[in-house]
Amino acid sequence: MSAKTILITGASGGLGAALARAHAHTGAVLLLWGRDEVRLAQTASECRALGADCRTGLFDIRDLDDMLARLSAQDIETPIDLAIFNAGLGGSVSKDVIAETPQKSRATAEVNFVAPVMGTNLLAEAMARRGGGQIVLIGSIAESYPLPMAPTYAATKAGLAMFAEALGIRMARHKVRVTLVSPGFIDTAMSRQVPEAKPFLMTADAAAAIITRKIARGARRIVVPWQFAVIRAASNLLPRVLVRAILGRA
Secondary structure, X not given: OOOOEEEEOOOOOHHHHHHHHHHHOOOOEEEEEEOOHHHHHHHHHHHXXXXXXXXXXXXXXXXXXXXXXHHHHHHHHOOOOEEEEOOOOOOOOOOOOOOOOHHHHHHHHHHHHHHXXXXXXXXXXXXXXXXXXXXXXXXXHHHHOOOOOOHHHHHHHHHHHHHHHHHHHHHHHHOEEEEEEEEOOEEOHHHHOOOOOOOOOEEHHHHHXXXXXXXXXXXXXXXXXXXXXXXXXXXXXXXXXXXXXHHHHO
């Protein structure tokens, strides 16, 4: 039986690198994509030390045509069994500006929403024709809240959540499972740029261990840490006007 082939985008560091390490011990072929050459090489080295066959791809996922061409060619060469679209941009806006710049909002939308949606649709088609596969989309608990400090970021994650649910329903009959991961605060370079309080902060490796176990079990929705699932359920019981008022004060 051939080794499982796993694609991880945004594998240069943070949660992506931790997810790569978490999957390395399985003997899988890891396709690690990122845009930071030094950090991507470090991730690959760590995974090889754990027994994985690693192949890296260095490029900027915002080049959408290049991304699709690379993804198609890679899947033809080595059919992908599990794809984890993890690459993402933070989007916190400082209080001293009125709104995000069009350029920043475009970059956030392309990396957090457009690229994973396009890549997922390409792979979903290929996986369905092969008889199955799994696609994991790394969203954010921000998908559930109209965050005034990160409007575009929250919107992209909300859109990704809806896409994951809708596509999951569509692909069920083709045996392609779509999983949405909604992390809270993970101790990564992205979260360190957030000036607000970060409750229930957990390390990237701890989060990756939980996510990896639940992916293997075929979970459709994963929230880490679990406390945010409780908080979201409780906040959904509040009137929306109250939620907006609370966030407005924040």
